[in-house]
Amino acid sequence: MSSSNRPGWNASSVVGPLGLIGILAAPTITLPAVAATSLAPSVQPPAAAAVDIQNEYVLGAGDRLKAEFFGVPEFSQDYQVLPNGSLNLPRVGGVTVAGMTLRQASAVIGNRYRRYLTRPLVTLSLVAGRPVNVAIAGEINRPGAYGMSSALLNGNSVNSVVVPTLTQLIKQAEGITQAADLAQVKITRRHATGTSVRQVNLWQLLRAGDASQDIRLQDGDSIYIPATANIDLAAARERTRTNISTNSNRPLRIAIVGEVNRPGPYTIFEGAQNADGRTATPNSIAPTITKALQISGGITQMADLRNIHVHRQTHNGQAQRIKVDFWELLKSGDVLQDLPLQDGDRIEIARASTPNKAELSDRAKASFSPDKIAVNVVGEVERPGSVSINPNAPLNEGLFAAGGFNKRARKRNVTLVRLEPDGTASKREIAIDFSKGRNEQTNPSLRDGDTIIVKRSGLAGVGDSLGILSAPITGAFSVLRLLGIVR
Template sequence: MVNAGSLKFLAQPAVGAALLTAVHLILPSASLAQGQSVFPNSQTVPRINRPVSTPIQQPDTNYLLGGGDLIRVNVFEVPEYTGEYQIPPGGAINLPLIGSVSVLGLTTEQAADIITEKYRRFLKRPQISINLLSPRPINVLVAGEVTRPGAYTLSLQGGAGNNPGVQYPTVLAALTTAQGVTLAADVTQVQLKRKTGRSGEQLVTLNLKELIQTGNTAQDITLRDGDVIVVPTATTFNVAEARNLFAANFAASQTAPRTVAVIGEVYRPGSYLVSAGSTDGQNGTAASSGLPNVSRAIQLAGGITSQADIRNIKLRRPTRVGSEQTVDINLWELLKNGDVNQDVIVQDGDTIVIPTATAITPAEATQLATTTLSPAKIQVGVVGEVKQPGAVSLQANSSLNQALLAAGGFNDARARKGSVELIRLNPNGSVTKREIKVDFSQGINEESNPILRNNDVVVVNRSGVARTTDGLNILAGPLGIIFNMLRFFGI
């Protein structure tokens, strides 16, 4: 260990310049190529030193002593005064002759200078040095757009005890420990706050987007005890960047289920647990991507109804600052042009709102019925004067005429073929009934051949002739009984 007098000698400008030149001549690339940042008393922490497109202000890398550090105080003139000390939480150690000395928040060199001055009262030329034998654990605070904000203790890697080759955790390690950044995060403005000395503070802004795009690890700064990491909320939402962030190793877990609410024009509005993984789609085909996205949430909610407007879906996302991000989604672009960015990745707490369409063409309704956004089948009741009355299973967005044909068609001898009744249970709990004139020559239209919804009931009434015949049969029943009784008594 270099003593205080030697340090003062090396600090002279001329000596320092000569020494630096000599180091470069002997080892032209040894330290810089390896990206090593030299810490006090041979304490080293690796740091990759590559060219970056966005230079950042490096934080103070000097190690500051604190409670829990194990140090050795070397008193060269009096070896019996040399000893190892575990710094207590208050930061003061008790040394021979001079008593209590506070080293809290000081570098090893600063602490050695203070102890040297105190020993001058008892020693003629005191030479004091301090070695950091074992650093304390790294305690950091992670706040903002992470899954679990809070205080964390990060373990050190590498040597321990008298081995100073300790690797300190980085910003990414802290974000991962906090279970990753949320999809509402602005990773281009991550802030690192670090104490300098006993009262100062340094603020460094990191752009982790560069880390994703270029592998620029200079943004992944080595942490020190007491560091504070703040991940801000993005002011705007970019679906493509959010998808890239979702794949980053410091983002929230891709496989963790997330609770998402789906409301509006779906068959089963409610709250659902959406997770990643390959599962079958609603109509027997594989889901589009296997990601926890909007389309998977819609599938869990039973699929879209025939009245859904998939061009103007809204995703509402709460943020850590109490605000709400709103994302506009056009799933028609996903179906038509394969724009997967429209199928936004969801996260815990999202709400998906599917509005009611003002108008849907028959061609669009038919096309939507064949996608995984619609349910595989809907159940419709067809009762009354049809050949096979009961529940029929239809493809989503099927029409009234298709339901009648699925039930075998009209009972020709008894059915009133001119019109039927459509009974519908609405999402608000009300029930509507309307009469529809049947025309099998018509395509899909709201007047004579509307698209049916799940649990609709179609009632086919009797014709006038059937009602008359049924009335005569009812009347003939009692008369037949009376006639048989008269014959029994011989009247």
């Protein structure tokens, strides 16, 4: 029995164009919890090793061969291995060659011609390798069946073939998903006596350069990439920098809900954009949570940065819930918290029960906070209307942005109205003291959508000043009236 027909995956096995090279057993490596930045070099699997055609390439149905008969040019021509694994040759008819190397098949054919030729010297060479049909499923972007071909390498003294490998198939299937468990890739291989299953650890290939894990594929192989049970943030970031990950110019459709300024569905294109919005120069790493927060208008001041979850659906139907702590990213620079995203992810930003006022200034400076917030300033100011100020700016800055008090203003205090996301509203009187810095009593931090009402001095109420309000504020002011905040 040829080696290709033995159900085994030992280190000495050599099987046909999609055969195995020696497998080195190695323990699983666990990454230390260190930050892996997008500036790190991309991890590349090594190129597939060439196979010595004469001594390693195993023949099968579909291979096209050139047979040269020494001294008998009329027999020398191209032949194709038939579906039954044989070559139909002149005089001798069918000769089974499937499962043999070219050198072995040459010897068998020569022996069959002894009754016809005095010195039967036959040399076989590979003209074109047979197509290899394999299937891949699980955490891969385009699961399904694929046909792959071998590539011939010919030189002065080299006659070899590069056969398809596991990583080449993964790349052809548009890469792994973020949920893929690379340590437990399973390859099922059919043999004449049944099937065998081999588990491959692609982390050994990507981290240690163990080329034995990049299995040479064989016709009929089935590959399954399972979903990981636990998300390792370090491994998640490292996974995106390999050349078997999802192509980074692939559009990602995600949804973001909770404490962001513009929740909803989004399509993200990573890298520099062409005029049509598609990626021209993709980055080396997939879009991350930070990118999603930026395109959704940034977080609100009520966002709980320690309680962000990514909900991810795996290809086996199971849901993953991944928690990240953006406060660690903000304070200690732990970029591992900035999880790379994949198509279909839903990001949920929880609402803090009580915002930590000591942290508001730090979070306002973050790249995932909005660049500006809009505050309404109505009543007796020089330029009433909506003003754009920096996140977490104090109340005084909102007044200054509207030109400050006019001559009719009551300057002792103003009314701060805040509409909460749950539909409730709060109203408080703030005693104005421009000599004081930011503080909760006289100069509190503003939130997006806040309204500052400056009343008229004397006996006149706010209603007397409605005529000076600009059109953009009329809608917001009407909402305040409906809520009973102003009359």
